[in-house]
Amino acid sequence: MLIENILGAAEALFTIQTMALMILGVAAGLIAGAIPGFTITMAIVLTLPFTFGMPPIQGLATMLGVFVGGLSGGLMAGILTGIPGTPSSVATTFDGFPMARKGRPGLALGIGVWSSFFGGIISAVLLMTLAPQLARVGLEFGPWDFFALVLFALTITASLSGDNLVKGLIAGAMGLLVATVGSDEINGVERFSFGFEPVEQGFSFLPVLVGLFAFSQLLSDVQDPAKAREPLMPPGAKAVRIEHAKAIREVLSRWGNLIRSSLIGVFTGILPAAGGSISNILAYDQAKKASKRPQDFGTGTPDGIIAPEAANNATAGGALITMMALGIPGDIVTAIMLGALLIHDVIPSPTFITDSPTLAYGIFMAFFFANFIMLGLQAVCLRAFVMVTRMRMYVLTAVILAYCGIGIFALNNIVFDMWTLLIFGVLGLAMKVLGFPLAPMILGVVLGHIAELNLNRALSTSDDLTLFFTRPWALFFLILAVYSSVFPWFQRDRGKKRWTLWFLPAMSISMAPPLFLMGGVARPIVGGLLLAVGGYLLWGHARNGWQLESVAEHDVHLEET
Amino acid sequence: MGRINRDVVIAVVLVVFTAVFYGATYGIRKTSYGTVGSEVWPRTILIALGTLCLIYLINSWRARHETQGERGGGGLRGWFSTYRNALLCFGMYALFLATLDYLGMLIGGILFVFLLLNLLGGWSPRRLAIHGAIAVSTMGAMWAVFTFGLRVFLPEGEILRIW
Numbered sequence: 067m068l069i070e071n072i073l074g075a076a077e078a079l080f081t082i083q084t085m086a087l088m089i090l091g092v093a094a095g096l097i098a099g100a101i102p103g104f105t106i107t108m109a110i111v112l113t114l115p116f117t118f119g120m121p122p123i124q125g126l127a128t129m130l131g132v133f134v135g136g137l138s139g140g141l142m143a144g145i146l147t148g149i150p151g152t153p154s155s156v157a158t159t160f161d162g163f164p165m166a167r168k169g170r171p172g173l174a175l176g177i178g179v180w181s182s183f184f185g186g187i188i189s190a191v192l193l194m195t196l197a198p199q200l201a202r203v204g205l206e207f208g209p210w211d212f213f214a215l216v217l218f219a220l221t222i223t224a225s226l227s228g229d230n231l232v233k234g235l236i237a238g239a240m241g242l243l244v245a246t247v248g249s250d251e252i253n254g255v256e257r258f259s260f261g262f263e264p265v266e267q268g269f270s271f272l273p274v275l276v277g278l279f280a281f282s283q284l285l286s287d288v289q290d291p292a293k294a295r296e297p298l299m300p301p302g303a304k305a306v307r308i309e310h311a312k313a314i315r316e317v318l319s320r321w322g323n324l325i326r327s328s329l330i331g332v333f334t335g336i337l338p339a340a341g342g343s344i345s346n347i348l349a350y351d352q353a354k355k356a357s358k359r360p361q362d363f364g365t366g367t368p369d370g371i372i373a374p375e376a377a378n379n380a381t382a383g384g385a386l387i388t389m390m391a392l393g394i395p396g397d398i399v400t401a402i403m404l405g406a407l408l409i410h411d412v413i414p415s416p417t418f419i420t421d422s423p424t425l426a427y428g429i430f431m432a433f434f435f436a437n438f439i440m441l442g443l444q445a446v447c448l449r450a451f452v453m454v455t456r457m458r459m460y461v462l463t464a465v466i467l468a469y470c471g472i473g474i475f476a477l478n479n480i481v482f483d484m485w486t487l488l489i490f491g492v493l494g495l496a497m498k499v500l501g502f503p504l505a506p507m508i509l510g511v512v513l514g515h516i517a518e519l520n521l522n523r524a525l526s527t528s529d530d531l532t533l534f535f536t537r538p539w540a541l542f543f544l545i546l547a548v549y550s551s552v553f554p555w556f557q558r559d560r561g562k563k564r565w566t567l568w569f570l571p572a573m574s575i576s577m578a579p580p581l582f583l584m585g586g587v588a589r590p591i592v593g594g595l596l597l598a599v600g601g602y603l604l605w606g607h608a609r610n611g612w613q614l615e616s617v618a619e620h621d622v623h624l625e626e627t
Numbered sequence: 628m629g630r631i632n633r634d635v636v637i638a639v640v641l642v643v644f645t646a647v648f649y650g651a652t653y654g655i656r657k658t659s660y661g662t663v664g665s666e667v668w669p670r671t672i673l674i675a676l677g678t679l680c681l682i683y684l685i686n687s688w689r690a691r692h693e694t695q696g697e698r699g700g701g702g703l704r705g706w707f708s709t710y711r712n713a714l715l716c717f718g719m720y721a722l723f724l725a726t727l728d729y730l731g732m733l734i735g736g737i738l739f740v741f742l743l744l745n746l747l748g749g750w751s752p753r754r755l756a757i758h759g760a761i762a763v764s765t766m767g768a769m770w771a772v773f774t775f776g777l778r779v780f781l782p783e784g785e786i787l788r789i790w
Contacts, residue, residue: 119777232683236641239676243648246669255656255665258648285713288747294712295748460712460747464740465765467720472732472769476779481727488720495713500637518668526662 075427078123079435087124088131088432092439095135096447097454100143100151104462106136107398111280112466114272114406115473122410122425127432129406133399134186134436137342137379138444141178142451145371146171146306154342154378157350161363161370168366171306176313177371179444181324184317185376186437188328189335189383193390194430197419200391204416207392209523210533214543216517219338219394220509222550226344227503231554237502241510242517244274251515252522264482272405273474273486274511278504279398280470281491284463286498294460308445316368323353323369324376331377335384338509341397342378349377379437386433390414390426393516398505401512409477542580549573561614567607574600634687641680649673712747719743731784736766 078084091113098109113132117125140155145162158178165174207215220242224234247258248268259266288294317324327349334345353373354363363370385400393414395401407414412422419426474483494504524533534540549569556569574596581593652673655666707714723739730738741762748754773779 116772116777119779232679232686236676236679236683239672239679242672243669243676246672250665252663253658253661253665255658257655257665257669258651260651285716288712288716289710291712291747458748461744461761463716464743464747465761467716467743468723468736468740468766469769471720471723472736472773472781475732475781476773476777479780481724481782484724484727488717488724491720492717500633521668521671522663525667 071423071427072431074424075123075431078121078424079127079428079431081124084124084127087120087128088436089439089443091128091131092135092436093443093447093450095132095137096139096142096440096443097135097450098132099136099139099155100447100451101454101462102143102149102151105152105283106133106140106154107402108280108283108466109136110399110402111276112469112473114402115476117406118409118476122407122412123428123432125406125410126403126425126429127436129403130429130432131436131439133382133403134379134433134440135443135447137186137382138179138182138375138440139447139451140378141182141371141375142175142444142448143455145174145178152342154346154381155374156343157346157374158371160350160374161366161368164364165366165368165371170309170366172309173312173316174366174371175306175444175448176309177316177368178375179308179441180310180313180317181327181372181375182379183437183441184324185328185331185379186382186440187434188325188376189332189380190430190434190437192332192380193383193387193433194427197387197391197426197430200387201416201419204392207416207539208537209520209527210537211539211543212520213517213524214534214540214547215338215392215394216513216520218543218547218550219513220506221547222338222553223509224503224506225550225553227505230501231551233502234506237497237504238506238510241507241512242514243510244269244507245511245514246518251519264485269486269490270478270480270483271408271511272402272477273483274490275402275405275508276470276474277487277490278494278497278508278511281467281487282494282498282504284466285491285495288460288463294463295458297456297458306448308448317372320369320372323356323372326356327353327373327376328380331380332384332387334377335381335386335397336388337384338388338394341385341399342381345377345381346374349373383433386429390418390429392416393418395509395512398508401508404512538580538583541583542577545573545576545580549576564612564614567612567614568604571600571603571607574603632687632691635684635691638680638684638687642677642684645673645677645680649677715746716743719746727782727784729785731787732781733766733770734784734786736770737762740766 140151141158143151144155144159148163150156162174220238227234330349331345350373354360385397389400474487560566578593578596581589652666744758
């Protein structure tokens with residue numbers, strides 16, 4: 067069955083046209099990722115209109131190329147100039163730039179490129195093996211469980227998005243509200259149109275997303291008139307020869323760090339809404355903690371490049387696992403991809419992999435091969451990147467604003483969609499200026515329909531509201547939602563206040579009961595392990611006399627990838 | 628504004644916004660079919676949103692003295708100067724959309740890019756030439772890709788239609 071699916075997907079994927087588009091996509095992603103201020107999400111958004119006319123597999127393969135290229139492109143700018151190209155390569159600069167300044171830019175780039183490659187491959191393998199398993203688990207979910215999962219996705223996004231949880235939650239609720247405007251999907255009743263005809267059908271999903279994200283991002287990039295007229299980056303970036311052989315030896319000799327960081331990346335990606343901007347910092351901190359020479363970090367040690375680069379590429383695979391198995395986007399990029407799938411009338415859900423095996427396995431394979439293409443194109447794109455850095459931000463902004471307009475019009479051939487883009491662009495910029503994170507709002511828009519549909523199904527099936535707390539999976543996600551809501555305070559007070567010593571043990575212990583309720587063999591064992599971990603952590607704190615521990619230097623915050 | 632800060636104003640605006648939308652849920656048509664009414668989900672969101680906005684209002688009110696010093700000076704002029712480029716982009720984009728029926732995507736797009744480049748980058752003769760070349764080449768290429776490559780019928784506008 068697996069071989070059959072892989073062969074079927076390979077036949078659809080390995081055409082000259084699709085391969086050429088993937089190469090183009092990876093090259094575009096590498097260059098876009100390398101430009102500070104030009105995020106991967108924006109590159110994906112700009113690619114999207116070109117994929118409307120393509121078959122789903124071709125369109126998604128192209129976008130995956132951009133995604134993988136973008137994740138790796140950020141390292142070029144970070145290592146050569148010290149300015150990270152994307153938030154997912156922030157930690158790469160901590161050691162990549164010092165190594166380059168010590169006269170080894172070729173080795174630093176090589177380590178970054180090969181760590182990205184291995185991280186991507188490890189996560190591609192996990193994607194192929196874990197996504198079908200997770201989808202099987204997803205088949206157990208009832209509407210109560212899906213609704214609780216959406217709540218968890220929104221609370222974790224809000225809590226990771228900034229210092230102010232309330233603002234994050236308000237943004238998430240606003241996103242849910244935007245999704246209710248127009249004709250109700252279930253009863254076909256018009257809502258919140260206020261007699262204005264163009265919104266009677268509701269706002270199209272992609273103009274809202276592009277407006278909120280890309281439009282507002284571009285406008286904040288040109289806010290400073292003097293800076294907008296300067297070249298994208300200060301002179302200093304030079305194309306260098308990548309030392310591949312030495313880099314491979316360095317990376318493989320540190321295989322423990324490579325695998326640990328890749329697993330951190332995959333796990334972070336699986337969490338709804340947590341992306342590469344978090345995983346690269348987490349992996350860097352863990353690598354430093356695990357190192358025998360932590361004092362070398364920050365001075366140009368290979369471990370400091372391997373950890374963030376392996377983790378950020380691995381995050382992509384993790385995010386795809388959640389999207390394909392549950393239909394819940396793992397981050398903003400996968401939210402856009404979800405939109406692309408919906409355009410092609412493909413709705414990811416737990417049955418997606420079994421219902422559309424050619425497309426599902428095609429996505430797996432496209433992600434796998436995009437990493438090889440990325441490896442081959444790094445050297446070529448390095449030269450293009452050096453040329454692109456001479457451009458001015460205002461030129462990019464003007465051209466991309468026009469492209470966004472054309473792309474959005476091409477979606478439904480409706481001019482009102484372009485107005486939607488403008489309205490949500492204004493809203494997005496206003497939110498940014500006022501300190502409201504955009505990620506929860508985007509997730510709210512994406513997940514609004516799923517939440518409403520499942521709430522409706524749940525209430526139609528039974529009017530017993532206690533089912534939201536008594537069904538094991540729903541309870542599990544609600545517990546996670548509660549702890550993710552408290553996470554910002556935990557992060558603020560960690561190492562300063564005693565109550566934080568209880569946070570992780572309490573979370574471990576309270577996650578165990580729903581797992582026991584699920585029955586079977588494996589899940590109660592996991593529940594038992596969680597109880598044991600919680601007990602062990604409590605015992606550890608008690609043994610230390612409830613002394614506060616020093617904490618990692620870098621706070622974990624979600625930024626648009 | 629005396630004792631109130633920006634967050635308090637935003638919180639009040641949000642509370643009013645939530646109240647208006649909550650009121651609008653009573654205008655949602657009730658159907659004889661369907662177990663759950665179409666107003667249930669929006670009301671659930673609005674109750675949550677309203678609660679969050681009130682918490683935000685209380686927090687902002689309590690913190691108003693701490694943030695007094697954060698308020699930027701310059702008044703309206705300062706605000707315009709800070710957001711000059713963003714306002715130019717929004718204004719030009721709105722103009723581009725308003726004239727789309729007459730100028731079409733190609734001419735309107737070229738003019739939009741050209742004017743915006745000049746407004747953001749400057750009007751020197753050298754820049755005018757460079758900006759013109761950028762506008763024509765980028766918009767021309769994209770228009771060609773969508774029209775001939777992807778077979779998307781972009782608005783041609785009154786001017787091109789007459790030609």
